[in-house]
Each structure stands twice: as C-alpha cells, then as structure tokens.
Amino acid sequence: MAAASRIYQVAVPTPLYRLFDYLSTGSLAAGTRVRVPFGKREMVGVVLGEVKQSEFPLSRLKSIAQALDAEPLLPLSMMNLLVWAADYYHHPLGEVIHTALPARMRQGRPADGSGVTVWALTPEGRALDPTVLKRAPAQKHLLEILAAAPEGLDAEQLAQISPRWTVAIKSLRRKFWVTPQQRDSVTVSNSDIQGSPQLNPGQKSAVTTVTTELGRFRPYLLHGVTGSGKTEVYLNIIEQVLALGKQALVLVPEISLTPQLVERFARRFRAPIAVLHSGLNDQERLNAWLAARAGKATIVLGTRSAVFTPLKNPGAIVVDEEHDASYKQQDGFRYSARDVALMRAAREKIPILLGSATPSLESLKKAREGAYTLLELPDRTGGAGMPAVRLLDMRRLKPSEGLSLPLREAIAARLDRGEQSILFLNRRGFAPVWMCYDCGWVAPCRRCDAKLTLHQKRGKLLCHHCGVEQAVVASCPACQGVSLHPLGEGTERVEGALQLFFPRARIERVDRDSTQRKGALAEKLRRVHEGEADILVGTQMLSKGHDFPNVTLVGVLNADQGLYGTDFRSGERLFQLIMQVSGRAGRAHKPGEVLIQTRHPDHPLFAALQQHDFHGFADFALAERRDTGYPPYRHLVLLRAESPAPGASLNFLRQARALAQRLSPNDCVVIQEPLPAPMERRSGRYRAQLLVQSSERVSLHAFLGRWAAELADAKFSRKVRWSLDVDPQDMY
Ligand code: ADP
Ligand code: ZN
Ligand code: ZN
Numbered sequence: 176m177a178a179a180s181r182i183y184q185v186a187v188p189t190p191l192y193r194l195f196d197y198l199s200t201g202s203l204a205a206g207t208r209v210r211v212p213f214g215k216r217e218m219v220g221v222v223l224g225e226v227k228q229s230e231f232p233l234s235r236l237k238s239i240a241q242a243l244d245a246e247p248l249l250p251l252s253m254m255n256l257l258v259w260a261a262d263y264y265h266h267p268l269g270e271v272i273h274t275a276l277p278a279r280m281r282q283g284r285p286a287d288g289s290g291v292t293v294w295a296l297t298p299e300g301r302a303l304d305p306t307v308l309k310r311a312p313a314q315k316h317l318l319e320i321l322a323a324a325p326e327g328l329d330a331e332q333l334a335q336i337s338p339r340w341t342v343a344i345k346s347l348r349r350k351f352w353v354t355p356q357q358r359d360s361v362t363v364s365n366s367d368i369q370g371s372p373q374l375n376p377g378q379k380s381a382v383t384t385v386t387t388e389l390g391r392f393r394p395y396l397l398h399g400v401t402g403s404g405k406t407e408v409y410l411n412i413i414e415q416v417l418a419l420g421k422q423a424l425v426l427v428p429e430i431s432l433t434p435q436l437v438e439r440f441a442r443r444f445r446a447p448i449a450v451l452h453s454g455l456n457d458q459e460r461l462n463a464w465l466a467a468r469a470g471k472a473t474i475v476l477g478t479r480s481a482v483f484t485p486l487k488n489p490g491a492i493v494v495d496e497e498h499d500a501s502y503k504q505q506d507g508f509r510y511s512a513r514d515v516a517l518m519r520a521a522r523e524k525i526p527i528l529l530g531s532a533t534p535s536l537e538s539l540k541k542a543r544e545g546a547y548t549l550l551e552l553p554d555r556t557g558g559a560g561m562p563a564v565r566l567l568d569m570r571r572l573k574p575s576e577g578l579s580l581p582l583r584e585a586i587a588a589r590l591d592r593g594e595q596s597i598l599f600l601n602r603r604g605f606a607p608v609w610m611c612y613d614c615g616w617v618a619p620c621r622r623c624d625a626k627l628t629l630h631q632k633r634g635k636l637l638c639h640h641c642g643v644e645q646a647v648v649a650s651c652p653a654c655q656g657v658s659l660h661p662l663g664e665g666t667e668r669v670e671g672a673l674q675l676f677f678p679r680a681r682i683e684r685v686d687r688d689s690t691q692r693k694g695a696l697a698e699k700l701r702r703v704h705e706g707e708a709d710i711l712v713g714t715q716m717l718s719k720g721h722d723f724p725n726v727t728l729v730g731v732l733n734a735d736q737g738l739y740g741t742d743f744r745s746g747e748r749l750f751q752l753i754m755q756v757s758g759r760a761g762r763a764h765k766p767g768e769v770l771i772q773t774r775h776p777d778h779p780l781f782a783a784l785q786q787h788d789f790h791g792f793a794d795f796a797l798a799e800r801r802d803t804g805y806p807p808y809r810h811l812v813l814l815r816a817e818s819p820a821p822g823a824s825l826n827f828l829r830q831a832r833a834l835a836q837r838l839s840p841n842d843c844v845v846i847q848e849p850l851p852a853p854m855e856r857r858s859g860r861y862r863a864q865l866l867v868q869s870s871e872r873v874s875l876h877a878f879l880g881r882w883a884a885e886l887a888d889a890k891f892s893r894k895v896r897w898s899l900d901v902d903p904q905d906m907y
Pocket of ligand 2: 611612614615616651652653654656
C-alpha cells in the first residue's frame with residue numbers, strides 16, 4: 176500500500192445504501208469516474224469526495240485501480256442534485272448516478288464525442304433503378320432501404336437489416352452508389368428561420384412574467400387548453416434565454432410521438448439543438464450529452480432521463496405536458512423527472528415552466544396556494560372555439576361492434592364533407608376476452624392474473640402484461656364445447672368494423688401493434704396530414720401532441736373504463752385523456768365535435784368535460800382526495816415486493832411493517848396493512864404492497880431513511896425482490 180494515500184468515498188452501482196472508501200495517491204475531484212476493485216470484479220464508480228477518516232482500518236482499504244476522467248465528468252451541481260435525489264427517493268446513490276449517466280460512461284469508456292459514421296446513397300445511387308441489382312438481392316435490398324433513409328443508416332441499424340451488410344455495402348461503395356458520412360448529434364437548422372407570430376395578450380403576459388425574472392428560481396404553471404399557444408410561449412421565453420448566452424432544457428413525454436414539436440424548435444432557432452430520443456445509438460446519445468455539458472448545444476430536448484443532462488450555462492427548464500405519467504420511472508430508481516427538474520431549477524437558480532392543458536392535481540394545488548405562479552391561456556389561438564362535447568347514453572343505445580348509431584352517423588357526415596374523424600379506444604388487439612359461451616370459461620394467462628387478448632391478425636392470444644403468446648384454442652378446455660367467441664372490442668376489431676360500415680373510407684390504425692416497424696408511425700401521421708386518410712382509430716398514442724387541422728370529430732368509445740378504476744388517479748387520467756384527444760378536434764374555421772359513449776352520463780366528470788371546465792373538475796377531484804387522504808393532501812410511499820413463491824411477498828411486508836413500528840414513526844406517518852397487488856400474479860411472480868401515508872414530508876423522509884437502511888440489511892429481505900416507490904404514480 177502506498178504511503179501518502181488519500182481516502183476517497185466512491186459511489187458504486189450496487190443495491191447497498193452506502194458509499195465505499197478507496198485509496199489513491201492522486202488528487203481526484205468529486206464527479207470523476209474511477210475503476211475500482213469490488214468483490215471479485217472491477218466496477219466503474221464515481222468519486223464523491225475526499226474524507227479524512229474511514230470507519231475501516233487503512234490496511235483493509237483497496238486502491239482505486241484507475242481514474243477514468245482528467246476533469247470531473249459530472250459537475251458539482253449535478254452531483255449535488257443526484258445526492259438529493261438518492262436521498263429523496265431512498266434509492267442507493269451508486270445506482271442513482273449510474274441511471275443518470277449515458278451507457279458509454281457507465282461502461283467506463285472515454286468521454287469523447289467522436290462522430291457516428293452512417294452510410295447514405297450518392298446522387299448516382301439515388302438515381303438508380305434498383306432492378307439493375309436483381310442478381311444481387313442483398314445489395315438491392317440495402318439500396319431500397321437507404322433510398323427511404325436520406326439521413327443515412329449507421330452500423331447498428333444496417334446490422335438489423337442484414338447480418339451480411341458489410342459485404343453488400345462494400346460492393347455498393349465500389350460502384351460509387353453509397354458513401355460513408357459523419358452524422359452529427361447536434362443539429363443546426365439550415366432552412367429559413369420562422370419568426371414568432373404576434374403574441375396574443377395572454378401569451379404576452381405569460382412571456383413577460385417569466386422573462387422579467389430570468390436568473391432566479393421561479394416555478395410557473397402554464398395552464399392552457401390544447402391549441403392555446405403554450406408552445407409559442409416556450410419558444411419566446413427560450414429565445415430570450417438564448418439571447419443571454421444560456422441554455423434551455425426542454426422535457427417532453429415522448430419524442431417519437433411529437434415529431435412536430437422538434438421540427439418547430441428546429442425551424443425557429445439557428446441554435447445548435449441536441450435531441451435526446453430513443454432512436455439514438457449509445458455513441459450519439461453520448462455525443463449529445465457531451466455537447467450539452469460543454470455548452471455547445473444550446474437547446475436540449477429530451478424525455479424523462481434528459482433531466483440529468485449536465486448543462487454548462489443553464490438558463491431555464493420547460494416541462495411540457497407536465498401531468499404525463501411517463502415522467503415517472505416505473506422500475507429501479509423510481510424518480511419523477513418533473514419533480515427532479517423542479518429541484519434542479521431551484522438549485523441552479525433558474526425559472527422552470529410546467530405546461531399542460533390538464534395540469535396534475537399536485538401542480539395545480541401548488542399553484543392555487545401560490546407556491547407556483549399560475550399563468551393561464553384561456554382561449555384557443557386564431558378564434559377557434561372549443562369543440563362541442565356530447566354524451567351518448569349507452570344504457571339506451573345498442574352498439575354494433577362497439578359503435579353506436581349516432582357515432583356512425585357522425586362519421587358518415589364527416590366522410591360526406593371530406594373531413595376526418597378520430598376514434599379513441601384504450602385497448603389494442605381484437606377483443607380483450609376469448610370466451611366459451613357454453614360454460615363461461617375465459618382464456619387466462621398462465622403467468623399472470625389476467626385474461627388474454629385476442630389478436631386476430633396475428634392469430635394469437637396475447638397477454639398484455641407479460642407478453643406471453645398462445646395459440647387460439649378452438650375448443651373449450653373446461654367443457655370441450657366449441658362455441659368460443661371474442662368478447663368486447665379492441666382497436667383491431669373496430670378497424671375491421673369501420674371497413675364494413677364505410678367500405679370506401681381510408682382507415683388508419685395507430686397503436687403499439689401497428690406502429691412497431693421503424694417509421695410506421697411517422698408514415699401514418701403523414702398520411703393523415705396530407706388528407707390521405709379519413710378515419711383514425713387508435714389508443715392513447717393519438718392523444719399526444721399531434722395537430723390535425725382537418726379532424727372535426729373525436730369519438731371516445733369506452734370512456735367508462737377509467738371512471739371506476741382501481742387506482743385513485745383513474746378519474747384524473749380519464750379526464751386528462753379526453754381533454755387531450757378532444758383538443759385534436761376542430762381548428763380555426765371548422766368547429767369540432769366530441770362524442771363520448773358512456774353508461775354513466777350523470778358522472779360529474781362528464782359535466783366538467785362538457786363545459787371544458789378544468790377548474791371545475793379539479794375542485795371536486797381535489798375535495799375527493801382531501802376526504803380520502805390521497806395526494807396532494809397526503810404523501811404516499813409504496814413498499815413493493817415480489818417473489819415467485821406465493822405468500823413470500825406478504826410475509827416480507829408483515830415483517831417490514833413490524834420493523835417500521837419498532838422504529839416508531841410519529842403519528843403523522845400511517846403504515847397500512849400489507850395487501851396483495853391489484854393484479855397479484857404477473858410474469859409468474861406474486862406481488863404485494865404496503866402503503867405508507869403522511870401529511871408531512873420531513874418526518875416521513877426521516878422515517879423512510881432509517882427504514883430503508885434497515886430493510887437493506889435485514890435477513891428477511893433476501894427472500895423477495897423489494898423496492899420503495901416514493902410518490903407512486905400507479906398503484907399496480
Ligand atoms: P399549444 O402548445 O397550446 O397546443 P401552440 O403553441 O402549438 O399551442 O399553438 C397552436 C397553433 O396556433 C400553432 O399552429 C401555432 O403556430 C399557432 N399560434 C400560436 N400562437 C399564435 C399567435 N399568437 N398568433 C397566431 N398563431 C399562433
Ligand atoms: Zn366451456
Ligand atoms: Zn401474462
């Protein structure tokens with residue numbers, strides 16, 4: 176062991192709630208990656224800082240094998256944010272840091288942003304008729320695929336298309352039909368820049384309110400119906416942030432669903448934009464991340480994990496559709512990107528703008544109490560009115576294949592006028608149940624407490640929870656009868672029914688099944704925009720971000736699913752969803768109409784929807800939450816457990832509860848009885864959960880800290896897989 180060694184605390188990605196001490200003779204700043212011996216292997220950890228003493232004798236400490244960064248990879252502000260997040264979510268810091276780093280950095284690769292090589296067609300290649308290559312099918316295939324990918328494809332993508340792509344590319348290169356190029360992860364628009372429209376008074380006031388206080392922490396909630404000009408407000412604020420030489424971080428729920436938003440940013444600014452989306456390969460993701468860290472990308476646009484992108488000169492954060500559930504990570508380190516973004520803005524002393532047509536009740540309550548500044552955009556731009564909302568009482572109307580007569584007539588009227596319709600149904604597949612009409616048997620999943628969904632086009636029964644696929648049984652395993660039938664409707668069945676009702680209509684289905692192929696979604700959206708489709712039927716994918724000016728009818732087929740759901744947020748989600756899909760209908764000169772099929776037309780949620788009264792809905796939803804002791808009035812934490820052994824999870828939770836009571840939290844922390852999860856068995860594992868409620872964060876978190884640490888050490892914890900979920904988004 177070296178004599179003048181210093182002791183460093185290092186965060187290593189393990190499930191243990193502690194840091195590890197290592198020795199090094201060098202000087203290492205916090206945020207530097209190091210390779211350290213850990214058990215029998217080496218791991219990549221991150222230095223937290225130097226300490227004077229270790230609780231272990233020096234002779235037992237191991238030495239850092241290698242420092243991986245000359246400069247700290249993570250700036251101090253990010254390190255502090257991650258320490259806060261580990262503390263708040265009661266998740267091991269090593270894993271938190273690991274989650275926040277791009278894959279290449281986790282693997283210990285050097286932090287340099289080299290370009291990514293892509294292959295693209297030359298002008299000669301583009302002019303070529305692929306049939307000249309009919310003797311070389313592999314080359315012909317690549318040529319055709321590259322013709323559809325003007326920005327080129329990288330090695331990873333080409334390998335997916337053909338395992339022997341290198342040989343084919345070599346031949347194509349020899350003929351000068353294909354050429355390698357460098358692809359940049361940060362794009363600067365080279366088209367004409369489009370300026371801002373003249374802002375309306377509401378927009379102007381929102382922009383002024385935010386921009387007069389740049390340079391300090393201020394949280395804002397921008398509430399404006401779909402099409403009220405929220406994005407325009409973001410763009411105007413960002414313009415001023417960039418003018419100060421600062422960077423803007425923009426979080427969105429799902430980029431693949433909102434290509435229009437990215438385009439709008441690109442058209443507006445001649446600034447370098449880094450877009451962090453799921454289509455990037457590891458190197459490109461790293462490049463974008465490094466460009467943000469170096470201050471080279473002035474706008475960083477990304478989904479959930481982008482909240483951890485370091486910025487050299489942070490100026491403002493925007494969280495679009497702040498209510499969206501996808502901001503919450505649902506496994507491992509279960510953080511909320513929106514809430515982390517708020518803490519980040521507070522620490523970086525910059526404004527943060529949360530935007531939504533349907534803010535979460537959590538954010539709304541904060542705004543009503545004055546903790547956030549509420550900015551309202553009450554009207555749609557360009558004088559467009561809100562669509563009329565009509566309820567179709569399904570207790571009286573007999574639907575055919577899920578479609579009531581008034582809804583079919585409304586679609587027919589749109590077809591006559593050359594306008595488009597959207598039908599929304601939150602269920603993919605053909606039918607959610609495959610049933611024996613003789614004895615009532617329904618096809619179950621063997622690994623989950625769930626029914627299998629019939630997918631007719633694939634000719635399979637599928638479990639939407641574990642993904643298992645089974646053949647469609649033709650005779651009943653219970654009674655040997657043969658009258659098996661699909662029950663209920665999914666998007667696939669409705670699509671088929673529409674084809675029968677409206678044989679001349681052009682129908683597009685948008686759900687996870689129909690958009691799996693890369694580019695399929697973009698192609699469908701293009702067809703809708705160019706007027707090459709008359710009816711769109713799809714799942715909640717349709718509710719996000721798209722603008723369809725020629726859509727004048729929105730039909731909601733099974734609204735009741737959410738009314739009395741098992742989750743306390745079901746009603747809130749349903750309201751948000753219908754508001755969002757309704758927002759797709761009708762623009763300036765063509766008023767829209769929304770038809771909702773329901774068996775509960777008297778539900779107050781629908782009355783609020785008909786008035787477009789978000790605040791009215793929020794009033795009664797908040798009152799209900801207050802009375803039942805749910806967020807935002809009480810804070811929730813779920814201790815979840817799962818195990819292949821029946822009973823093991825509940826057993827663990829009982830012991831965890833006893834431990835909690837021994838730690839004697841004060842009265843304002845309530846620990847409920849453990850319960851099986853609403854769907855107890857999933858993928859062959861039995862799941863259970865224990866709910867902790869508290870009206871007060873400080874004592875809750877003090878208690879959680881002690882509890883989590885003891886649980887991590889307890890012997891009884893080893894029999895199950897467990898996790899703490901602070902501020903859970905769904906109760907499954
Ligand atoms: P939101 O983000 O609230 O859905 P957008 O910012 O996308 O609203 O605005 C909806 C449409 O209205 C867009 O086509 C946008 O270009 C346009 N728009 C926004 N603000 C104005 C304005 N002040 N004047 C004219 N058009 C506007
Ligand atoms: Zn039967
Ligand atoms: Zn299953």
